[in-house]
Amino acid sequence: MKFIQDDFKILYNREIQNGFFDILVDCPSIAERARPGQFINVLCGEKPLRRPISICEIDKSAGSIRMVYQVRGEGTEWMSGLCDGGTINLLGPLGNGFNIPAKSRGMAVVGGGIGTPPLLGAAKQYLADNSERSCTAVLGFRSAAAVILEDDYRAVCDTVVTTDDGSYGRHGLVTLPLEEQIAQGGIDVIIACGPTPMLKAVAEVGAAHGITTFVSMEQRMGCGVGACLACVCKTRLAGEEMYSKVCTHGPVFNASRVVW
Ligand SMILES: Cc1cc2nc3c(=O)[nH]c(=O)nc-3n(C[C@H](O)[C@H](O)[C@H](O)COP(=O)(O)OP(=O)(O)OC[C@H]3O[C@@H](n4cnc5c(N)ncnc54)[C@H](O)[C@@H]3O)c2cc1C
Ligand code: FES
Numbered sequence: 345m346k347f348i349q350d351d352f353k354i355l356y357n358r359e360i361q362n363g364f365f366d367i368l369v370d371c372p373s374i375a376e377r378a379r380p381g382q383f384i385n386v387l388c389g390e391k392p393l394r395r396p397i398s399i400c401e402i403d404k405s406a407g408s409i410r411m412v413y414q415v416r417g418e419g420t421e422w423m424s425g426l427c428d429g430g431t432i433n434l435l436g437p438l439g440n441g442f443n444i445p446a447k448s449r450g451m452a453v454v455g456g457g458i459g460t461p462p463l464l465g466a467a468k469q470y471l472a473d474n475s476e477r478s479c480t481a482v483l484g485f486r487s488a489a490a491v492i493l494e495d496d497y498r499a500v501c502d503t504v505v506t507t508d509d510g511s512y513g514r515h516g517l518v519t520l521p522l523e524e525q526i527a528q529g530g531i532d533v534i535i536a537c538g539p540t541p542m543l544k545a546v547a548e549v550g551a552a553h554g555i556t557t558f559v560s561m562e563q564r565m566g567c568g569v570g571a572c573l574a575c576v577c578k579t580r581l582a583g584e585e586m587y588s589k590v591c592t593h594g595p596v597f598n599a600s601r602v603v604w
Contacts, residue, residue, distance in 0.1 A: 456538020
């Protein structure tokens with residue numbers, strides 16, 4: 345697999361919600377190769393381990409990559425201090441990305457919290473690839489204060505927002521609106537990214553309706569390129585259980601292959 349490692353110019357790095365940042369990087373060599381669902385390993389100051397951040401959007405003609413990240417610890421805190429016009433060292437694109445069947449005509453996108461960014465670019469690409477396609481999004485957040493990218497999604501597709509505490513949008517989990525969307529018909533593929541319990545629940549809904557479901561898994565990572573085995577998750581193939589590397593075999597898996 346070919347990937348790029350270099351310093352790139354930051355076009356902007358701004359806070360879009362309390363503790364959530366949106367960064368746009370001028371990196372034509374990465375943008376040219378990148379696909380929705382892949383991720384970038386970001387060098388964060390003196391930290392020996394890079395931090396994996398998903399690609400939110402790719403603009404191949406402008407040569408830029410957008411990422412949306414939440415400040416969780418020292419690495420992402422360091423990223424949040426980067427200035428417009430400065431440089432950032434990126435390694436990527438990494439991972440497999442979404443591989444949606446060409447015959448698909450209706451997709452449901454299910455994002456939870458900081459799992460919503462990687463699905464935005466996937467939804468845009470899905471619609472751009474075929475004008476006969478439709479797409480709906482169900483986005484779940486803890487509370488109103490954690491809602492991100494709602495306007496970005498609404499500009500692309502029908503969007504339902506849920507919150508766990510009912511402080512914004514619909515009260516409750518993403519699975520109920522997802523079931524409602526499926527009941528309306530036309531959905532033949534589901535893609536999801538978010539906390540593992542949400543992914544498992546979405547996988548169960550997809551399986552119950554016989555809809556192909558792809559999940560983007562998150563694991564703590566070391567190298568990000570398949571060398572250290574820090575990121576393995578349990579999968580199955582032809583009835584055999586095995587360990588797969590989220591960084592290279594994933595992060596996107598057919599949900600039927602994941603051992604929850
Ligand atoms: C493939 C992939 C894509 C990702 N995409 C995004 C993204 O688009 N936006 C974003 O904000 N974050 C994303 N993450 C999570 C992000 O990598 C971590 O939040 C980040 O590495 C934390 O680094 P830190 O130094 O700030 O915090 P650390 O001090 O390293 O960790 C702080 C806390 O964050 C949590 N954490 C750290 N790493 C992970 C992880 N890999 N998965 C889940 N929780 C973690 C742990 O609870 C930990 O206690 C992604 C992770 C993976 C594996
Ligand atoms: S992070 Fe090293 S093998 Fe996946």
